[in-house]
Amino acid sequence: MIETGSGTHNVAPTGPVRPPGGSPGVGWIVVGLLVLVAALIGGSAGAVAVFREPAAPVALPGEPTVLPQEAARLAACAFARLMVTYHHSDLDGYFEQMRAGSTGEFHDQFVEGAAGLRAAMETAQVSSTVEGEPECLSRSGAGTEYVVVAIVGQRLTNGTAPDGRSQRTTFALTMRKVDDRWLAAAIDKV
Incomplete structure (x- = not known):
């Protein structure tokens, strides 16, 4: 900027700019x-x-490539949504999906306790729906096993409280890769 009698003007230097005493x-x-x-x-x-x-990416045909940790997190989020979505008058699909989405000791315990759980759910007339989107965060793991924390909002109703109540539940899901699927191997309420 050069200030002249008629105002201030922008003027570009015509030669190289050097600091005083500096060499080019x-x-x-x-x-x-x-x-x-x-x-x-x-x-x-x-x-x-x-x-x-590098971690081997995972992808289904026609879907984008996903790293194993992210694939486990997405599967845990889907399973958490499934876990808290049921209606006492239609439990067949719920129990089948829970069996199909689990593995190991958790799967075995679920199968063994299914009859008693079903009877209790039908007697109490319990139902649950997801409220909002579950929040799922990878906590630890490597290779074919990851622990994912899922925070799920749900609306619970039963025979004595048909209007229900809302609550947020937090689970730690251990996801294990079996063949090409990520399955719930353990679930702990946090």
Whole structure:
């Protein structure tokens, strides 16, 4: 900016701009050193990334590729939604989906207790629906087993409280990969 008698004007310099007493090559030397340092750091990080074995992505035909941790998280979220969606007058589909979505000791316990659980649900006339979207966060794990924390809003009703009540429930779901599916291997209320 140059101030003249008729106002202030933007004027571009016509020659190289140098700090007072500075030599023309010093700026380029500093820039060159910065580029060299960045290349060395980037090269080291690149070398580490090359030697690190990447997680194998997972994808169903026609769907985007998903890393195992994210696939486990998505499966846990879907299973949590399933767990809290049932109606006492139509439990066949619920029990079948719970069996199909579980594995290991949890699956075995669910199958063993299904008759008693069904009788209790029908007698009490319990129903539950999901309120909002479940929040699911990966907590730990690696390879074929991850623990996911799911926070689920649900509306519960029963024979004595047909208007129901809302609540938020938090579960820790251990998801295990069996063949190409992520199944619930353990569920703990948090």
